[in-house]
Amino acid sequence: MRIARFSTDEGMSFGVVEENTVAAVAAHPFGELTFTGHRFPLADVRLLAPILPSKVIAIGKNYAEHAEEMGGEAPAEPLIFAKPSTSVIGPGEAIAYPEKLSERVDHEGELALVIGRMCREVPASRAAEVILGYTCANDVTARDLQARDGQWTRAKGFDTFCPLGPWIETEADPADLAISTSVNGEVRQSARTSQLIHDIPRLVEYVSQVMTLLPGDVILTGTPAGVGPLEVGDEVTVTVENVGTLTNRVIARD
Structure with missing residues (x-):
């Protein structure tokens, strides 16, 4: 569905x-x-964005090759960070490039999961019971600010930096889905979710040990290798097999 x-x-x-x-x-x-x-x-x-979450929890360096391209080893435990709900936009909406503040904004295509009911301390074996479904996501990142700040809140928290959509697919099996990101029709990222270091049940277990998850909350599961810069005027597309395709254009921020 x-x-x-x-x-x-x-x-x-x-x-x-x-x-x-x-x-x-x-x-x-x-x-x-x-x-x-x-x-x-x-x-x-x-x-529109298929949901307006109370919070977006994202996972860093969850594909080995992406961890390597970022100049580090994959973490032994999931590396979690948050994106504000105000960063969420839907399919067809514009990503606003903050040119006055950043000189390097990157795409990060991902599979996202949407929580279906309030939960906490969910064991991995029961993770499927609390997941409503899956959608496409783009964890847009001001890469230069990420390096400068030493933490990721500002770099990943700009308005429009979390495109989601086009819908929530409730019947997809997330274990081994193809995921790709293209910019102006050129494929930049291509991987399968079977390559996730920490799989989806583990992520739900780990995050829900830290915080209560509410219906509609979103977990971004991590981006594969191939992240790269966006420019004003670019069209970026994230496609997840059996889920959908999410396309957004990049504009200059007012």
């Missing part, structure tokens, strides 16, 4: 994408879905 968040002239709603239509649902997508009976052609709606 593909759960989308979308807007029309009638307002914003959640819905289920079925081929070329969206069937609207009442309220939120957590728990049993109640359909309103309204259907919209997919071409006539605007897809």
Whole structure:
């Protein structure tokens, strides 16, 4: 099932994408879905970020080759950091390049998971029970600020630096999915989620030991090797097999 968040002239709603239509649902997508009976052609709606999370928790250096390209070894435990909810944008929305503050902004395509119910201290064996589904993500990073600051909050926290979408796929098996990132049609990153150092059940277990996870919270699972710079005018696309494709254009920040 593909759960989308979308807007029309009638307002914003959640819905289920079925081929070329969206069937609207009442309220939120957590728990049993109640359909309103309204259907919209997919071409006539605007897809938004599939969820507005209370928090986005990201995992650093979770592919061995990416850890190597960043000049370090892969961490023995998951390396977690947070991105603010205000960094989230949806498919088709613009990534705003803060040219007055940064001279190097990179793409980082990732598989993201969306939490389906409030939970804490979840054992890895039960992680699937608390996951609503999966979506595509781009952990956009001001690389020069990351190096300068010595910690990652500013570099990864700018408004628009967390594109998510196009929807939440509830039936994907995340164990071995192809993931790629392209810029202006040129493939920059290509890997499989089977190459994750810390797999998804381990990530849910680890993060939920630290903090309570709420419905709609997002965990970015890590980016593969091949991260690189974006320029104003670029179009960046993240594709995850059996999940979807997320495309955003880069503009200059006002």
